[in-house]
Amino acid sequence: MKRRSFLCHAGALAGTAALGQLGSLAVSAGTGNDYKALVCIFLAGGNDSNNMIVPVDTAGYANYATVRGDLALPQAGLLPLQEAGGVLRYGLHPNLSGLQSLWSSGSLAVVANVGTLVQPLTKAQYLSTATQKPESLFSHIDQQHEMQASIASVSSNTGWGGRLSDQLAAMNLNASVPPMISTGGNNLFVTGAASQALVIPTSGSFGLNGFTSSAGDTARRSALESLLNVDQGADLVAAAENVMTGALSSSAVLNPILTASAPTVAAPFAGLTTSIAKQLLAIAKVIEARATLGAQRQVFLAVLGSFDTHTDQINQQGSLFSQLDPALTAFHTAMADIGAGSDVTSFTLSDFSRTFQPNTGGGSDHAWGSHQLVIGDAVKGQVVYGTMPELALGSPDDEGNEGRWIPSIAVDQYAATLSSWFGASPSALSLVLPNLSAFPAAPPAFL
């Protein structure tokens, strides 16, 4: 990437965000009347969603418990998800009580069996060598890549969050920070054709140390910045310089926001110390400052890892859900507290779900389609969208006989609903999700 393209994607920040100009940015801020944010919560390692959404009817639970064996959650602990009209089919994992409350208040939807697909796929088609299937199924890195790309090939080099940001760049012309921000490191999801997320820390300072106002330090700082503009002929040198250029301008704007003493959004997070809580608090701080920052469409990414539960699945996933639930709940409250409850939609993605059949080590192995959660006051909640797989080994939804569900909703369709809500026009949508037309069914209408 050459410097010019970096400046292009960085928008107005390079021109306006020199040190000490925060005040002037507030003057030129957007109206705040039209703001939306998408927050992706990536459950890295492959979340065993068979134990996130569990049948609670007598026959369904009995079938679940028979196959899952030691991995079966006790029926009594499952948190009922009563659907509109009084139907009760499923329960939530017992450690997701905050999410159950959001369900009850209509701010949580479940989307069933989402995954990577080239086209709608039956088992017979899957077993036919003539049918196109996603590349490198059941591999962490490749399936993460494809879920974040919404393209079932490992050769894509942009993510759908990135392409969505690219398409809505006109909404962010007054932004003083990049339109995508990650608290979970560099990821394909937040990589566009010419843009990349700003990665921010979730604790400590986000600034450059060691410069006073002395003449000597001023000269050193000036030289530091001058050096970022030379010797860009070598690709990697230019890339390193461009990362630093973005860091200097963005940190000048964001450090005061991230280190502010008592933002409104902090209160719901009181007492929460986990990584995912810190990440979502940092994101909440940025959203609270949306009028100051001037962006009208922001894409965020937070990552919670260690879902690769090949052993000790019950305890490990239980622990992770105990971290996730209060963090998501606090974030939802924080958004409501700043009047952005309907402007911010959070949603999950994961590498894949895990085998319905347990392994001999008290865990489950890499699988395919997985259930997702969508949270926000714009969500048409209390609904399970899509079709749950038939939970039987070797069933028509199982690619083999270990319980790897062939997805019934492509990640492309899931992303389409989120992207359309975010503001992507039909023509933009075809650029964000180039393979969407392979799926004739309407995207799930959870927004």
Place this chain on the structure above:
Amino acid sequence: MLCKDYGRLTAALAASMLLSACGGGGSSGGASSTAAPPSTTPTTTPPAAAAPTVADASRLLEQATFGVTASDLANVQSIGIDAYLAAQLNVAPSQYTGFSYTPHTAPSTCKSDGTPGDAASICARDQYSNFQVQRQFFIHALTGPDQLRQRVAFALSQIFVVSNIEIYEAYGMADYQNMLLKDAFANYRTLLQDVTLSPVMGHYLDMANNAKTNAAAGTEPNENYGREVLQLMSIGVNALNADGSLQLDSSGAPIPTYDQAVVDGFSAIFTGWTYPPLAGATAKWNDPINFDGVMVSVAAQHEPASKLLLDGLTTSANQTPEQDLKTALDDIFNHPNVGPFIGKQLIQHLVTSNPSAAYVARISAVFANNGQGVRGDLGAVVTAILTDPEARGDAPTATDYGHLREPAEFVTAPIRSLGGQSDGVYLESASAAMGQPIYGAPSVFNYYPPSNLLPGTSTLAPEFAIANAATALARANFINTVIVQGGVAADPTVTGSTGTSIPLNSFAATTDPTALVAQFNQTLMHGSLSAQASAIIASAVASQNAATPLAGAQTAAYLILSSGQYQVER
């Protein structure tokens, strides 16, 4: 960030590298290398070589050590690159010492209670975290005579990954890394077996206590190690040509090296092994966690059925765990992907992110045959990587050449080159802030994947997967601490702690700004800093208070070390 697009890259890479790689044309460094395998084996007498140039010798040490020192540079110039590498292959490992078995669950008297320096906290820190192992890593990297071994073992630790997220016991991580140090120049087949039977890997990827199919319970063997040993540690997911490019089928699609049935086969192979018994105990199924020694077999828990392995090979039913293990590891070892898959990654760790296809092919050939008919000789592979024409020369010119210094190298090289010292405490926290906690990758997929691309390009750049605004500032702030702020004081809770410091007094004696910058340029980056950058830095030096000469040296060192040109080793 997670691309694996070898195929699409190959054409572009080949084109660019053919035109502009091997920038050492005309340098005596180029003449000193032995290009064509298999003559690169160090056990043959190298041809008489001209002394390498200062720049090429310095570049060799940037690739082969944790930082160029004046004494190493003089040595390489004196004895030549081939002799230096041959000697390095024979230096005994600087090993992790002072650790011994601790139970997996910490005793109640040993906990992190937030009181720095009390006995309970030190027990938790020193025995139930990797703190002391990480500290020793940096001490070895800074002062060990086995520099090449340390570099290669660290590269191997990023291919055969275990992480302190699960291996928190210091003695376990020490055992595992000592094994990698021992095997750094051994045969790959030896390494593969040592990794497979390591109880540390057994714990990390669940081969320890992996039981056979239990039809009554409806369970099947754990697939964790069976899958990842194939995907990450040996052959990868798609068939490769010897030059590292993807093999494609008639429709242009990559050809998978294995499918789920083969993963099931290897998962069944890796059943029936448990932790080594504790001293005085008898081995039994579900032995408690113990990282000392190698795993032991329990035949009754080994899957008896025949297993499907690579390329249609099936094992005989009812083999012992040991027989099955040999069959399976030989099957992996002899797969043609191993040379290009492992060789290319080692090139990326040591020399350049974007090796030409021809470079990869030359290394694959050495992996296949070290010149004496031996496959898998890692010492010969490392030697070939570092003596290849594409590695050598004074100034490579390909625009995609080189690699971003990984954090561990970024924090050690200035200390070695400028004559500083550290006890490793600050270096670990600094490296972690830059995205590389030592032996603490977030998953078995390492800190960054070898397939990572610069955003929006087809340029491979593994280390850039952890290069972002937060880590870029962390790099500059580290340089500020050690160069401008005078370093970090000793930690009174750490026995023998010396803190971290880099004295610049000897440089402060040079008062002419241009001469000062040139001196740092030679010392830190083999004189490769551009004239334009040198002028910018010299101007900043000239603006410092002349009454405090140290300020000039600090300014020059800070600006060079935080620059993109320094951070990308070329």
